[in-house]
Amino acid sequence: MNEEYDVIVLGTGLTECILSGIMSVNGKKVLHMDRNPYYGGESASITPLDDLYKRFKIPGAPPASMGRGRDWNVDLIPKFLMANGQLVKMLLYTEVTRYLDFKVTEGSFVYKGGKIYKVPSTEAEALASSLMGLFEKRRFRKFLVYVANFDEKDPRTFEGIDPKKTAMREVYKKFDLGQDVIDFTGHALALYRTDDYLDQPCCETINRIKLYSESLARYGKSPYLYPLYGLGELPQGFARLSAIYGGTYMLNKPIEEIIVQNGKVIGVKSEGEVARCKQLICDPSYVKDRVEKVGQVIRVICILSHPIKNTNDANSCQIIIPQNQVNRKSDIYVCMISSAHNVAAQGKYIAIVSTTVETKEPEKEIRPALELLEPIEQKFVSISDLLVPKDLGTESQIFISRTYDATTHFETTCDDIKDIYKRMTGSEFDFEEMKRKKNDIYGED
Amino acid sequence: MALRELKVCLLGDTGVGKSSIVWRFVEDSFDPNINPTIGASFMTKTVQYQNELHKFLIWDTAGQERPYFCTDKEEQILYHYRFRALAPMYYRGSAAAIIVYDITKEETFSTLKNWVKELRQHGPPNIVVAIAGNKCDLIDVREVMERDAKDYADSIHAIFVETSAKNAININELFIEISRRIPSADANPPSGGKGFKLRRQPSEPQRSCC
Numbered sequence: 001m002n003e004e005y006d007v008i009v010l011g012t013g014l015t016e017c018i019l020s021g022i023m024s025v026n027g028k029k030v031l032h033m034d035r036n037p038y039y040g041g042e043s044a045s046i047t048p049l050d051d052l053y054k055r056f057k058i059p060g061a062p063p064a065s066m067g068r069g070r071d072w073n074v075d076l077i078p079k080f081l082m083a084n085g086q087l088v089k090m091l092l093y094t095e096v097t098r099y100l101d102f103k104v105t106e107g108s109f110v111y112k113g114g115k116i117y118k119v120p121s122t123e124a125e126a127l128a129s130s131l132m133g134l135f136e137k138r139r140f141r142k143f144l145v146y147v148a149n150f151d152e153k154d155p156r157t158f159e160g161i162d163p164k165k166t167a168m169r170e171v172y173k174k175f176d177l178g179q180d181v182i183d184f185t186g187h188a189l190a191l192y193r194t195d196d197y198l199d200q201p202c203c204e205t206i207n208r209i210k211l212y213s214e215s216l217a218r219y220g221k222s223p224y225l226y227p228l229y230g231l232g233e234l235p236q237g238f239a240r241l242s243a244i245y246g247g248t249y250m251l252n253k254p255i256e257e258i259i260v261q262n263g264k265v266i267g268v269k270s271e272g273e274v275a276r277c278k279q280l281i282c283d284p285s286y287v288k289d290r291v292e293k294v295g296q297v298i299r300v301i302c303i304l305s306h307p308i309k310n311t312n313d314a315n316s317c318q319i320i321i322p323q324n325q326v327n328r329k330s331d332i333y334v335c336m337i338s339s340a341h342n343v344a345a346q347g348k349y350i351a352i353v354s355t356t357v358e359t360k361e362p363e364k365e366i367r368p369a370l371e372l373l374e375p376i377e378q379k380f381v382s383i384s385d386l387l388v389p390k391d392l393g394t395e396s397q398i399f400i401s402r403t404y405d406a407t408t409h410f411e412t413t414c415d416d417i418k419d420i421y422k423r424m425t426g427s428e429f430d431f432e433e434m435k436r437k438k439n440d441i442y443g444e445d
Numbered sequence: 446m447a448l449r450e451l452k453v454c455l456l457g458d459t460g461v462g463k464s465s466i467v468w469r470f471v472e473d474s475f476d477p478n479i480n481p482t483i484g485a486s487f488m489t490k491t492v493q494y495q496n497e498l499h500k501f502l503i504w505d506t507a508g509q510e511r512p513y514f515c516t517d518k519e520e521q522i523l524y525h526y527r528f529r530a531l532a533p534m535y536y537r538g539s540a541a542a543i544i545v546y547d548i549t550k551e552e553t554f555s556t557l558k559n560w561v562k563e564l565r566q567h568g569p570p571n572i573v574v575a576i577a578g579n580k581c582d583l584i585d586v587r588e589v590m591e592r593d594a595k596d597y598a599d600s601i602h603a604i605f606v607e608t609s610a611k612n613a614i615n616i617n618e619l620f621i622e623i624s625r626r627i628p629s630a631d632a633n634p635p636s637g638g639k640g641f642k643l644r645r646q647p648s649e650p651q652r653s654c655c
Binding site: 039047084088091092097098099100101102103218225227228229233236237239240243244246248249250251442443 | 468471472487488489490507508509530532533534535537639640641642643644645646
């Protein structure tokens, strides 16, 4: 450990592991440590089930009805991968996808008037959906065609709309879409959590809807993918990439001090020894004085013995409860997976409810979601602070990741990774930089 | 002929010759200066076994097995568990595990039991276990008796061979024995719930102009 590294990484969450992998692939000497005895930090999947009970201080051991504890891998943070999103791109470029197997999430649903409906996102589905009346359907179809043809770089596809100026509200007006359609387009397709986007330039929203439909087009059923054995496999895969390229790994390693000299990081002290470094990457839990709280997220992990009602017995799905349906400012999400993903014992389902905290009684806020899930065998409630770095790390060379937010996919996580990369290297993030630099696959492919 | 992909993971202390065994098996060569730090991501070799083709997908530890901070040998054994950073992913879905020790280093045989324990804890329930006593060309400096190792392997129903990656002794035999022990494909039909590997999208059709 008494050595000099280019980069020391603290915490093995997904953001840290991806950055560690990129740095190692690009020839940096990396030391990666975690105070926990397992990989993944906040993005770990907890196994066996007993550990989850302990973590949430649930008295007693899991009952026999929960099956074998080792069959469980319970995510702490619920997310899916957009099939055409940035994380999938990172997995492909790094070939970390070799270590993982995926399944397509079976359905995507939206809540309206106390009931749930399948989210229509193709023309055919939109025309068959009971969410809209006939005329509305035709107008929505026209809108979807416009979005599909839209190309940010080709003004001929704009049809009088200025992507950088026209507000999304105006675009909806142009296509004469009603409130219900606007609600599910903004929240279930563009995946906005609030309505603030309505007055922003429309380009971002249109691109988000494109990402949704292109992701959906890849595998059908839904735009979401989920890795077998849980999301905790993702950081492990990128950690392996980093290790193959020379990254040094240590788990269960207490971190005593981050040593700063003249405002700049020079090393990390652990168990009396100092490892020196030029740059440091870490999650907020390692640098409590350098981050600030910008909000809170409530997450409730629910174990069920039945699929969610009205989802055609889907073994996995997402349900979005748009804010205005339940008089809130931000949406409530439900992500459900099951034994089909090797994350639960046979016949068991894990549904995780999450949202941004808006009141002093967050558990009350998520009640409409819990009602959809009843009966719930066991609940695990957590309320966590959303932490962001106070500065960009330019001076200190300490680069801090943001806490995982309430979004149900990894797009914001990838934005954070790209941003940190840029701040560390001074150059724009390029997926090409993630490609393996040598042939490290031997034998026939 | 039916092709079966079989994941094999390597276990054992640093420096016992895990990579060299695979290198010999896959490329039929030996490099005494094989870089201990930078592992191979993946090594594959297909061999015929009866009326099946077995494609071995061999996972190397990429150095994540290494106990750090310990120069002292005893301390190294003591700390063995503490800093070992092999991820559960490493064991997932493995059909077989090869646990390697060095016949010239007693302590690498002592830690074998820890690796077996680790495998029982994290590995799949029906995994085929093989124990390889490597560097058997170095008879003069032997510290582990073949008999002791064989008895231990028998006690846990593991395959046992002494190998030399350097002199190509028993390397192919090790894998043939693994093929033999792996339950036939009919005995273990894959459950319906298998996932898939992500692939690159076939290039998008050009958008027609005008």
